[in-house]
Amino acid sequence: MFRDSRSYTILVIDDNSGDRLLIETYLEEAIKAPKIVEAKNFAEANLILTQSPKYFDTVLLDLSLPDKSGENLIMEILRIAANIPVIVLTGYSDMAFGRKSLSLGISDYLLKDDLNATNLFKSIIYGIERNAASQRIYDSEKRYKELFHLSPIPMWVYEMGNLGFLDVNQAAIKHYGYSKEEFLSMTIRDIRQKEENNFLDNAIETSTSDGEINHLGIFRHLKKNQEIIDVEISSNILDFNGLKAKLVLANDVTQRRRYIEAIEEQNVKLKEISWIQSHVVRAPLARMMGLINMLTEDDDFSDSEKKIFINHIIESGHELDKIIRNISNKTENINIPEK
Known part of the structure; x- marks a missing residue:
């Protein structure tokens, strides 16, 4: 069998010494030099994870420990382990509970009777890779939010169906004079002069390409204090929480x-x-x-x-x-x- 030469640090939480030995044997069959740390109960696992929360690549968890078990055990381990993938290993073939465990946030649910080196290793790799992909998505969303909310240029997101504001950055709040709550109760027509609605409709119709930045031109906007400003509009279509939306950058070019x-x-x-x-x-x-x-x-x-x-x-x-x-x-x- 192929043995992975990469370094893996794994926490095995199981009160049964025979099961721990079998799990560690499977790990050594699939991984050249696994770093294995043992915990015989929840208290030990809690101490280990609290002291070294980022040390482990994955956690292998037995569902029946002397001091905690079942759903309560899963919830506590997930809370302490944070972003570490948790794989549940159990001797009980309760599929309903298995599905519920997955919905709680564990990486996988494996029966000990069906366990072998191959499926255990696959589950570990799947959990690690899925966790890494989730982290990349989180980091990407975090970067987007930082670029959006910290931009010195007014920006907002609006729904393309009803033209309602979905999100707005601090620069837009400061520049236009509306609070965020006021923006979210408005549509993009509310910051435009009525005589420009035809231009707005044409601009919306001609900028429907996903992923493509559209420079729509210069429009006249209305601040809360009724001051009219000239703004250069650029936009891009995106998915916003399942809604087809448009990200807009509004650069004030009045001066x-x-x-x-x-x-x-x-x-x-x-x-x-x-x-x-x-x-x-x-x-x-x-x-x-x-x-x-x-x-x-x-x-x-x-x-x-x-x-x-x-x-x-x-x-x-x-x-x-x-x-x-x-x-x-x-x-x-x-x-x-x-x-």
């Missing part, structure tokens, strides 16, 4: 959009100023330069003619001053908000 709009508005003003400088300013300036050149290059003008030239220069100066003031006013109106 970013206002910043971009302000920059675009200022760019228009700057282009207008640039056009004024290159076209409107040039006319009075060219006129002034021409009049000044005529006065400086020709000394034959009479005093009355010179006065006319000077009046034209002054008029051009006033016109130029007015244009410059207009440019200055436009410049003062350029006010890009802080991010």
